Amino acid sequence: MHSENPTPGAQAPADVPDLDTDTLGNELEQLRHALANLREEALRERAELDNQRKRLVRDVDQARRFANEKLLSQLLPVLDSLEAGLAAAAGESGPLKDGLELTLRQLLKVGEDNGLAQLDPQGQAFDPEWHQAISQLASPGAAPGTVVQVFQKGYALNDRLLRPALVVVAAD
Template sequence: MSEQDLNAQNIENEESVEQVEAEEVEAEEVEAAEGTVETGEDRIAELEKELKATKELVASQQDSVLRGKAEVENMRRRVSQDVEKAHKFALNKFANELLPVVDNLERALAAADKESEHTKAMVEGVEMTLNSMLSALEKSGVTPINPKGETFNPELHQAMTMIEVPGAEPNSVIDVMQKGFELNGRLLRPAMVVVAKGNGVDTNA
Protein backbone atom coordinates (compact mmCIF):
# COMPACT_ATOMS: atom_id res chain seq x y z
CA MET A 1 0.00 0.00 0.00
CA SER A 2 1.42 3.37 -0.95
CA GLU A 3 1.92 6.20 1.47
CA GLN A 4 -0.84 8.12 -0.24
CA ASP A 5 -3.29 5.33 0.34
CA LEU A 6 -2.27 5.12 4.01
CA ASN A 7 -2.87 8.81 4.46
CA ALA A 8 -6.23 8.54 2.80
CA GLN A 9 -7.21 5.63 5.04
CA ASN A 10 -6.06 7.50 8.17
CA ILE A 11 -8.08 10.49 7.18
CA GLU A 12 -11.12 8.25 6.60
CA ASN A 13 -10.61 6.60 10.00
CA GLU A 14 -10.33 9.96 11.69
CA GLU A 15 -13.53 11.11 10.01
CA SER A 16 -15.27 7.92 11.17
CA VAL A 17 -14.11 8.51 14.75
CA GLU A 18 -15.23 12.12 14.60
CA GLN A 19 -18.61 11.04 13.23
CA VAL A 20 -19.00 8.45 16.01
CA GLU A 21 -18.05 11.03 18.62
CA ALA A 22 -20.47 13.51 17.10
CA GLU A 23 -23.23 10.93 17.17
CA GLU A 24 -22.44 10.13 20.80
CA VAL A 25 -22.52 13.82 21.71
CA GLU A 26 -25.83 14.24 19.87
CA ALA A 27 -27.26 11.20 21.67
CA GLU A 28 -26.15 12.62 25.01
CA GLU A 29 -27.71 15.98 24.15
CA VAL A 30 -30.97 14.31 23.15
CA GLU A 31 -30.96 12.25 26.37
CA ALA A 32 -30.22 15.36 28.40
CA ALA A 33 -33.02 17.22 26.63
CA GLU A 34 -35.44 14.38 27.30
CA GLY A 35 -34.39 14.37 30.95
CA THR A 36 -34.96 18.11 31.11
CA VAL A 37 -38.46 17.69 29.62
CA GLU A 38 -39.26 14.97 32.12
CA THR A 39 -37.93 17.12 34.98
CA GLY A 40 -39.99 20.09 33.73
CA GLU A 41 -43.16 17.99 33.56
CA ASP A 42 -42.54 16.72 37.11
CA ARG A 43 -42.05 20.30 38.30
CA ILE A 44 -45.24 21.45 36.57
CA ALA A 45 -47.17 18.59 38.16
CA GLU A 46 -45.72 19.49 41.57
CA LEU A 47 -46.60 23.15 41.12
CA GLU A 48 -50.13 22.25 40.05
CA LYS A 49 -50.48 20.06 43.15
CA GLU A 50 -49.24 22.90 45.36
CA LEU A 51 -51.62 25.34 43.64
CA LYS A 52 -54.56 22.99 44.20
CA ALA A 53 -53.65 22.58 47.89
CA THR A 54 -53.32 26.38 48.23
CA LYS A 55 -56.74 26.94 46.63
CA GLU A 56 -58.30 24.38 48.97
CA LEU A 57 -56.67 26.07 51.97
CA VAL A 58 -57.90 29.52 50.86
CA ALA A 59 -61.43 28.15 50.30
CA SER A 60 -61.39 26.55 53.75
CA GLN A 61 -60.19 29.77 55.37
CA GLN A 62 -62.84 31.78 53.53
CA ASP A 63 -65.49 29.36 54.77
CA SER A 64 -64.16 29.69 58.33
CA VAL A 65 -64.20 33.47 58.05
CA LEU A 66 -67.79 33.46 56.76
CA ARG A 67 -68.90 31.11 59.56
CA GLY A 68 -67.12 33.25 62.14
CA LYS A 69 -68.74 36.38 60.74
CA ALA A 70 -72.19 34.72 60.86
CA GLU A 71 -71.60 33.61 64.47
CA VAL A 72 -70.54 37.13 65.49
CA GLU A 73 -73.62 38.55 63.75
CA ASN A 74 -75.90 36.06 65.52
CA MET A 75 -74.25 36.85 68.86
CA ARG A 76 -74.66 40.59 68.26
CA ARG A 77 -78.33 40.03 67.39
CA ARG A 78 -78.91 37.93 70.52
CA VAL A 79 -77.20 40.50 72.74
CA SER A 80 -79.24 43.27 71.14
CA GLN A 81 -82.46 41.32 71.74
CA ASP A 82 -81.47 40.61 75.35
CA VAL A 83 -80.73 44.28 75.95
CA GLU A 84 -84.03 45.27 74.34
CA LYS A 85 -85.91 42.78 76.52
CA ALA A 86 -84.07 43.99 79.61
CA HIS A 87 -85.10 47.56 78.83
CA LYS A 88 -88.66 46.52 78.07
CA PHE A 89 -89.23 44.41 81.14
CA ALA A 90 -86.94 46.03 83.71
CA LEU A 91 -90.05 47.57 85.31
CA ASN A 92 -91.76 44.19 85.66
CA LYS A 93 -91.24 43.83 89.43
CA PHE A 94 -91.73 47.54 90.16
CA ALA A 95 -94.98 47.63 88.13
CA ASN A 96 -96.29 44.59 89.98
CA GLU A 97 -95.63 46.39 93.25
CA LEU A 98 -97.69 49.38 92.06
CA LEU A 99 -100.72 47.41 90.91
CA PRO A 100 -102.15 46.91 94.43
CA VAL A 101 -101.93 50.70 94.89
CA VAL A 102 -104.03 51.16 91.75
CA ASP A 103 -106.51 48.55 93.04
CA ASN A 104 -106.85 50.33 96.39
CA LEU A 105 -107.40 53.71 94.78
CA GLU A 106 -110.11 52.25 92.54
CA ARG A 107 -111.78 50.57 95.54
CA ALA A 108 -111.68 53.84 97.45
CA LEU A 109 -113.39 55.63 94.56
CA ALA A 110 -115.99 52.87 94.22
CA ALA A 111 -116.83 53.09 97.94
CA ALA A 112 -116.78 56.89 98.18
CA ASP A 113 -119.94 58.97 98.33
CA LYS A 114 -119.51 61.14 95.25
CA GLU A 115 -122.66 63.12 95.98
CA SER A 116 -121.52 64.35 99.39
CA GLU A 117 -120.05 67.84 99.57
CA HIS A 118 -117.94 66.76 102.55
CA THR A 119 -116.05 64.11 100.56
CA LYS A 120 -116.07 65.80 97.15
CA ALA A 121 -112.54 67.23 97.48
CA MET A 122 -111.20 63.92 98.77
CA VAL A 123 -112.80 62.00 95.88
CA GLU A 124 -111.35 64.45 93.36
CA GLY A 125 -107.94 64.05 94.97
CA VAL A 126 -108.13 60.25 94.79
CA GLU A 127 -109.25 60.44 91.14
CA MET A 128 -106.33 62.73 90.27
CA THR A 129 -103.90 60.41 92.07
CA LEU A 130 -105.30 57.36 90.28
CA ASN A 131 -105.17 59.06 86.86
CA SER A 132 -101.59 60.20 87.48
CA MET A 133 -100.62 56.69 88.51
CA LEU A 134 -102.24 55.12 85.43
CA SER A 135 -100.65 57.73 83.16
CA ALA A 136 -97.19 57.08 84.62
CA LEU A 137 -97.66 53.33 84.22
CA GLU A 138 -98.85 53.74 80.63
CA LYS A 139 -95.78 55.82 79.76
CA SER A 140 -93.69 52.90 81.03
CA GLY A 141 -95.57 50.42 78.82
CA VAL A 142 -98.06 49.19 81.44
CA THR A 143 -101.60 49.00 80.09
CA PRO A 144 -104.80 47.77 81.79
CA ILE A 145 -106.88 44.77 80.73
CA ASN A 146 -110.54 45.57 81.26
CA PRO A 147 -112.40 42.94 79.21
CA LYS A 148 -116.01 43.57 80.22
CA GLY A 149 -118.27 42.54 77.33
CA GLU A 150 -115.48 40.65 75.57
CA THR A 151 -115.20 36.91 74.99
CA PHE A 152 -113.41 35.06 77.80
CA ASN A 153 -109.72 34.55 76.97
CA PRO A 154 -107.88 32.16 79.33
CA GLU A 155 -104.54 33.66 78.28
CA LEU A 156 -105.52 37.07 79.65
CA HIS A 157 -108.45 36.41 82.01
CA GLN A 158 -108.98 34.37 85.14
CA ALA A 159 -112.60 33.25 85.57
CA MET A 160 -113.54 33.61 89.25
CA THR A 161 -117.12 32.42 88.82
CA MET A 162 -119.73 31.62 86.20
CA ILE A 163 -123.34 32.68 86.34
CA GLU A 164 -126.37 32.48 84.12
CA VAL A 165 -127.27 35.86 82.66
CA PRO A 166 -130.34 36.05 80.40
CA GLY A 167 -129.43 37.58 77.06
CA ALA A 168 -125.68 37.39 77.69
CA GLU A 169 -123.46 35.67 75.15
CA PRO A 170 -122.13 32.36 76.54
CA ASN A 171 -118.48 32.60 77.64
CA SER A 172 -118.58 36.40 77.62
CA VAL A 173 -117.17 38.50 80.45
CA ILE A 174 -120.08 40.12 82.25
CA ASP A 175 -118.13 41.71 85.09
CA VAL A 176 -114.50 42.50 86.01
CA MET A 177 -113.69 41.96 89.68
CA GLN A 178 -110.08 43.11 89.23
CA LYS A 179 -108.42 44.59 86.17
CA GLY A 180 -105.50 42.82 84.59
CA PHE A 181 -102.34 44.52 83.30
CA GLU A 182 -99.76 43.99 80.56
CA LEU A 183 -96.21 45.31 80.29
CA ASN A 184 -95.22 45.90 76.66
CA GLY A 185 -97.46 43.05 75.56
CA ARG A 186 -96.38 40.66 78.33
CA LEU A 187 -99.00 39.66 80.88
CA LEU A 188 -98.31 41.08 84.33
CA ARG A 189 -101.55 39.99 85.91
CA PRO A 190 -104.68 38.38 84.46
CA ALA A 191 -108.01 40.12 84.83
CA MET A 192 -110.27 38.45 87.41
CA VAL A 193 -113.64 38.14 85.74
CA VAL A 194 -117.18 36.81 86.01
CA VAL A 195 -118.18 34.77 82.97
CA ALA A 196 -121.61 34.00 81.51
CA LYS A 197 -122.23 30.27 81.54
CA GLY A 198 -121.38 28.43 78.36
CA ASN A 199 -119.43 25.44 77.09
CA GLY A 200 -115.66 25.18 77.29
CA VAL A 201 -114.88 27.62 80.10
CA ASP A 202 -112.64 26.39 82.91
CA THR A 203 -112.87 28.58 86.02
CA ASN A 204 -109.48 27.25 87.11
CA ALA A 205 -107.76 28.57 83.98
Protein backbone atom coordinates in the same frame (compact mmCIF):
# COMPACT_ATOMS: atom_id res chain seq x y z
CA MET B 1 -10.23 21.11 25.26
CA HIS B 2 -13.00 20.15 27.33
CA SER B 3 -13.85 22.23 30.36
CA GLU B 4 -15.04 20.73 33.63
CA ASN B 5 -17.15 23.74 34.44
CA PRO B 6 -20.74 23.19 33.44
CA THR B 7 -22.57 25.86 31.56
CA PRO B 8 -24.93 27.89 33.68
CA GLY B 9 -28.43 26.38 33.87
CA ALA B 10 -27.38 23.11 32.32
CA GLN B 11 -27.70 21.14 35.51
CA ALA B 12 -30.15 21.60 38.44
CA PRO B 13 -28.54 22.34 41.77
CA ALA B 14 -28.59 19.46 44.23
CA ASP B 15 -30.67 21.33 46.87
CA VAL B 16 -33.72 21.95 44.60
CA PRO B 17 -36.07 18.95 44.60
CA ASP B 18 -37.23 17.53 41.34
CA LEU B 19 -40.85 18.76 41.10
CA ASP B 20 -43.17 17.25 38.62
CA THR B 21 -46.46 18.69 37.45
CA ASP B 22 -48.55 16.09 39.32
CA THR B 23 -47.03 17.08 42.65
CA LEU B 24 -47.47 20.77 41.89
CA GLY B 25 -51.05 20.16 40.79
CA ASN B 26 -51.83 18.28 44.03
CA GLU B 27 -50.28 21.01 46.15
CA LEU B 28 -52.20 23.67 44.22
CA GLU B 29 -55.45 21.76 44.74
CA GLN B 30 -54.74 21.40 48.48
CA LEU B 31 -54.02 25.13 48.75
CA ARG B 32 -57.23 25.97 46.89
CA HIS B 33 -59.18 23.67 49.19
CA ALA B 34 -57.57 25.23 52.28
CA LEU B 35 -58.35 28.72 50.94
CA ALA B 36 -61.99 27.78 50.34
CA ASN B 37 -62.22 26.39 53.89
CA LEU B 38 -60.72 29.57 55.33
CA ARG B 39 -63.13 31.74 53.34
CA GLU B 40 -66.07 29.64 54.52
CA GLU B 41 -64.87 29.84 58.12
CA ALA B 42 -64.47 33.63 57.83
CA LEU B 43 -68.05 33.90 56.53
CA ARG B 44 -69.34 31.79 59.43
CA GLU B 45 -67.42 33.91 61.94
CA ARG B 46 -68.76 37.10 60.38
CA ALA B 47 -72.32 35.73 60.51
CA GLU B 48 -71.84 34.68 64.14
CA LEU B 49 -70.58 38.15 65.06
CA ASP B 50 -73.54 39.73 63.27
CA ASN B 51 -75.98 37.42 65.11
CA GLN B 52 -74.28 38.18 68.42
CA ARG B 53 -74.57 41.92 67.75
CA LYS B 54 -78.28 41.53 66.92
CA ARG B 55 -78.84 39.50 70.12
CA LEU B 56 -77.09 42.17 72.17
CA VAL B 57 -79.21 44.94 70.64
CA ARG B 58 -82.38 42.89 71.27
CA ASP B 59 -81.36 42.14 74.88
CA VAL B 60 -80.61 45.80 75.59
CA ASP B 61 -83.96 46.80 74.07
CA GLN B 62 -85.79 44.18 76.17
CA ALA B 63 -83.98 45.33 79.32
CA ARG B 64 -84.96 48.93 78.60
CA ARG B 65 -88.60 48.06 77.85
CA PHE B 66 -89.05 45.93 80.97
CA ALA B 67 -86.71 47.70 83.42
CA ASN B 68 -89.68 48.96 85.48
CA GLU B 69 -91.53 45.65 85.54
CA LYS B 70 -90.88 44.91 89.22
CA LEU B 71 -91.79 48.41 90.36
CA LEU B 72 -94.97 48.53 88.28
CA SER B 73 -95.96 45.04 89.48
CA GLN B 74 -95.61 46.21 93.07
CA LEU B 75 -97.82 49.23 92.34
CA LEU B 76 -100.73 47.10 91.09
CA PRO B 77 -102.14 46.50 94.61
CA VAL B 78 -101.98 50.27 95.20
CA LEU B 79 -104.03 50.85 92.04
CA ASP B 80 -106.48 48.16 93.18
CA SER B 81 -106.83 49.82 96.60
CA LEU B 82 -107.48 53.23 95.07
CA GLU B 83 -110.13 51.75 92.76
CA ALA B 84 -111.74 49.90 95.68
CA GLY B 85 -111.77 53.12 97.70
CA LEU B 86 -113.43 54.96 94.83
CA ALA B 87 -115.99 52.18 94.40
CA ALA B 88 -116.82 52.36 98.12
CA ALA B 89 -117.25 56.13 97.85
CA ALA B 90 -119.35 55.93 94.69
CA GLY B 91 -122.33 57.79 96.13
CA GLU B 92 -120.28 60.42 97.89
CA SER B 93 -118.61 63.59 96.75
CA GLY B 94 -116.03 65.82 98.30
CA PRO B 95 -112.34 66.60 98.42
CA LEU B 96 -111.31 63.15 99.67
CA LYS B 97 -112.96 61.39 96.75
CA ASP B 98 -111.58 63.99 94.34
CA GLY B 99 -108.10 63.41 95.77
CA LEU B 100 -108.43 59.64 95.32
CA GLU B 101 -109.55 60.09 91.71
CA LEU B 102 -106.67 62.46 90.99
CA THR B 103 -104.13 60.12 92.60
CA LEU B 104 -105.46 57.16 90.62
CA ARG B 105 -105.35 59.11 87.34
CA GLN B 106 -101.79 60.26 88.03
CA LEU B 107 -100.59 56.75 88.86
CA LEU B 108 -102.27 55.33 85.75
CA LYS B 109 -100.67 58.08 83.64
CA VAL B 110 -97.21 57.32 85.04
CA GLY B 111 -97.83 53.63 84.33
CA GLU B 112 -98.99 54.34 80.76
CA ASP B 113 -95.95 56.54 80.15
CA ASN B 114 -93.83 53.51 81.10
CA GLY B 115 -95.71 50.98 78.95
CA LEU B 116 -98.34 49.81 81.44
CA ALA B 117 -101.78 49.02 80.02
CA GLN B 118 -104.89 48.30 82.08
CA LEU B 119 -106.99 45.29 81.05
CA ASP B 120 -110.69 45.82 81.75
CA PRO B 121 -112.38 43.12 79.65
CA GLN B 122 -116.00 43.76 80.69
CA GLY B 123 -118.24 42.65 77.78
CA GLN B 124 -115.36 41.16 75.78
CA ALA B 125 -114.86 37.54 74.78
CA PHE B 126 -112.93 35.53 77.36
CA ASP B 127 -109.25 35.17 76.39
CA PRO B 128 -107.25 32.73 78.53
CA GLU B 129 -104.04 34.50 77.51
CA TRP B 130 -105.14 37.70 79.28
CA HIS B 131 -107.99 36.66 81.62
CA GLN B 132 -108.37 34.24 84.50
CA ALA B 133 -111.91 32.92 84.94
CA ILE B 134 -112.84 32.48 88.57
CA SER B 135 -116.40 31.35 87.88
CA GLN B 136 -119.17 31.04 85.32
CA LEU B 137 -122.56 32.63 85.60
CA ALA B 138 -125.78 32.10 83.67
CA SER B 139 -126.39 35.43 81.94
CA PRO B 140 -129.38 35.51 79.62
CA GLY B 141 -128.32 38.82 78.03
CA ALA B 142 -124.70 37.82 77.33
CA ALA B 143 -123.24 35.48 74.76
CA PRO B 144 -121.57 32.35 76.17
CA GLY B 145 -117.88 32.92 76.85
CA THR B 146 -118.31 36.67 77.37
CA VAL B 147 -116.85 38.39 80.42
CA VAL B 148 -119.84 39.53 82.48
CA GLN B 149 -118.02 40.76 85.58
CA VAL B 150 -114.47 41.88 86.37
CA PHE B 151 -113.32 41.23 89.94
CA GLN B 152 -109.83 42.55 89.42
CA LYS B 153 -108.43 44.36 86.39
CA GLY B 154 -105.41 42.91 84.70
CA TYR B 155 -102.30 44.71 83.54
CA ALA B 156 -99.78 44.31 80.73
CA LEU B 157 -96.37 45.92 80.32
CA ASN B 158 -95.42 46.56 76.69
CA ASP B 159 -97.75 43.76 75.54
CA ARG B 160 -96.39 41.31 78.13
CA LEU B 161 -98.90 40.15 80.74
CA LEU B 162 -98.09 41.28 84.28
CA ARG B 163 -101.32 40.10 85.86
CA PRO B 164 -104.40 38.55 84.26
CA ALA B 165 -107.81 40.07 84.83
CA LEU B 166 -109.91 38.03 87.28
CA VAL B 167 -113.28 37.60 85.61
CA VAL B 168 -116.65 35.89 85.66
CA VAL B 169 -117.64 34.40 82.31
CA ALA B 170 -121.14 33.86 80.89
CA ALA B 171 -122.02 30.16 80.98
CA ASP B 172 -122.91 28.18 77.86
